[in-house]
Amino acid sequence: MTAQTDNTLKSIDSEVFNLVRSEESYQRSTIRLIASENYTSRAVLEACGTVFQNKYSEGYPGARFYQGQINCDALERLAIDRAKALFGAEHANVQPYSGSPANLAVYLAFAKPGDTILGLNLSHGGHLTHGSKASVTGKWFNAVHYNLNPDTGLLDYDEIRRLALEHRPKLLIAGHSAYPRQLDFAKFREIADESGAILFVDMAHFAGLVAGGAHANPVPFADVVTTTTHKTLRGPRGAMILCKEVHAKAIDKAVFPGLQGGPHNSTTGGIAVALKEAATPAFKEYAHAVVANAKTLAAELSAKGFKLVSGGTDNHLILIDLTNKGITGKEMAIALEAAGIVLNYNTVPGETRPAFDPSGIRLGTPSVTSRGFGVGEMKRIAEWMDAVASDAKNTDKLASIARDVATLCSGFPVPGID
Numbered sequence: 001m002t003a004q005t006d007n008t009l010k011s012i013d014s015e016v017f018n019l020v021r022s023e024e025s026y027q028r029s030t031i032r033l034i035a036s037e038n039y040t041s042r043a044v045l046e047a048c049g050t051v052f053q054n055k056y057s058e059g060y061p062g063a064r065f066y067q068g069q070i071n072c073d074a075l076e077r078l079a080i081d082r083a084k085a086l087f088g089a090e091h092a093n094v095q096p097y098s099g100s101p102a103n104l105a106v107y108l109a110f111a112k113p114g115d116t117i118l119g120l121n122l123s124h125g126g127h128l129t130h131g132s133k134a135s136v137t138g139k140w141f142n143a144v145h146y147n148l149n150p151d152t153g154l155l156d157y158d159e160i161r162r163l164a165l166e167h168r169p170k171l172l173i174a175g176h177s178a179y180p181r182q183l184d185f186a187k188f189r190e191i192a193d194e195s196g197a198i199l200f201v202d203m204a205h206f207a208g209l210v211a212g213g214a215h216a217n218p219v220p221f222a223d224v225v226t227t228t229t230h231k232t233l234r235g236p237r238g239a240m241i242l243c244k245e246v247h248a249k250a251i252d253k254a255v256f257p258g259l260q261g262g263p264h265n266s267t268t269g270g271i272a273v274a275l276k277e278a279a280t281p282a283f284k285e286y287a288h289a290v291v292a293n294a295k296t297l298a299a300e301l302s303a304k305g306f307k308l309v310s311g312g313t314d315n316h317l318i319l320i321d322l323t324n325k326g327i328t329g330k331e332m333a334i335a336l337e338a339a340g341i342v343l344n345y346n347t348v349p350g351e352t353r354p355a356f357d358p359s360g361i362r363l364g365t366p367s368v369t370s371r372g373f374g375v376g377e378m379k380r381i382a383e384w385m386d387a388v389a390s391d392a393k394n395t396d397k398l399a400s401i402a403r404d405v406a407t408l409c410s411g412f413p414v415p416g417i418d
């Protein structure tokens with residue numbers, strides 16, 4: 001046996017190693033309020049970096065195009081069974097590479113190019129893949145959009161119904177990336193039935209809340225539900241499609257061979273672990289704490305004169321229109337980053353500014369709740385945000401807040417890192 005060689009990442013590629021270390025420290029010392037981000041557990045990270053990276057397994061468990069699938073089959077079955085049990089689904093496909101490909105698979109399964117789809121407008125909180133002109137879904141389908149009511153900032157179900165009956169969409173899409181309220185799935189079901197549409201719910205953002213019982217479950221109402229696995233669900237970057245048994249074949253065929261080749265088996269492992277974690281009492285507590293934190297933060301920000309779209313929140317995210325604060329969304333997001341608080345600028349309903357420098361910001365509590373922040377920390381975040389909004393050009397002030405932020409963060413261990 002020859003002398004052992006050091007083949008760790010650190011010795012093979014110090015550049016990548018150092019970037020990973022640097023990102024760990026960044027995620028440890030900043031307050032992460034990007035509503036779509038989270039911290040996965042050490043167990044999920046471990047499951048994603050295994051020899052399942054070495055496998056090819058086109059097809060599905062028990063029906064693969066390659067031999068040697070004994071462990072891949074068992075792993076994927078585990079993830080499928082856990083997904084079905086957690087969400088009460090008749091069928092689950094855990095192979096989509098991410099949320100966008102999962103949504104494309106739904107279109108491929110149910111629609112033909114030129115067909116009409118109806119979803120929430122991107123600038124009102126919808127997702128690119130819900131028919132935005134910039135997305136293939138807006139180029140290949142006849143996308144019609146519903147908006148939020150400009151006065152209330154809420155979904156207007158009468159308007160959705162009117163548009164559905166007028167346009168008779170093949171797919172009625174419910175779901176969002178930036179709507180701070182829960183959805184009425186029974187209402188959506190009714191509208192889908194009246195207009196003859198397939199009801200497609202994209203719960204990418206709030207799947208973790210559904211898993212933890214802090215948000216209504218769309219699965220009993222929808223024909224098909226897609227979700228990412230890396231947002232509130234706190235798993236690896238990936239996606240799943242849940243559907244009624246009658247649609248199982250169409251969905252599976254659309255994912256493979258319709259859109260994809262071999263599944264990312266190591267990711268499947270991470271998804272399986274995340275689903276196990278999401279079925280625990282601790283995760284239930286987590287999901288409810290995410291919403292409680294968002295409500296606290298919303299109330300604190302409101303009290304400081306921030307204008308919240310829809311007046312508040314009952315999920316994990318908050319959308320703020322900064323117009324009355326005399327600062328744009330992008331200016332605020334950049335100043336906050338300098339102060340150690342990371343979030344994204346966002347359009348608001350009735351947006352009058354360009355999408356790359358809109359009037360609003362979006363923030364969410366999934367990440368900070370994962371590291372144990374509670375009421376006291378929400379109050380401090382609101383204070384810091386208020387200070388930044390009124391003094392965004394004062395770089396000394398921003399740097400001083402960043403130091404206070406890092407001090408606060410040092411008291412809260414980071415899942416998956418510490």
Ligand SMILES: *Cc1c(COP(=O)(O)O)cnc(C)c1O
Nearest residue numbers: 098099100127176177202204205
């Ligand atoms: C995040 C998101 C997606 C897309 O997920 P990716 O993994 O980024 O492709 C799809 N739909 C909604 C509603 C989302 O919020």
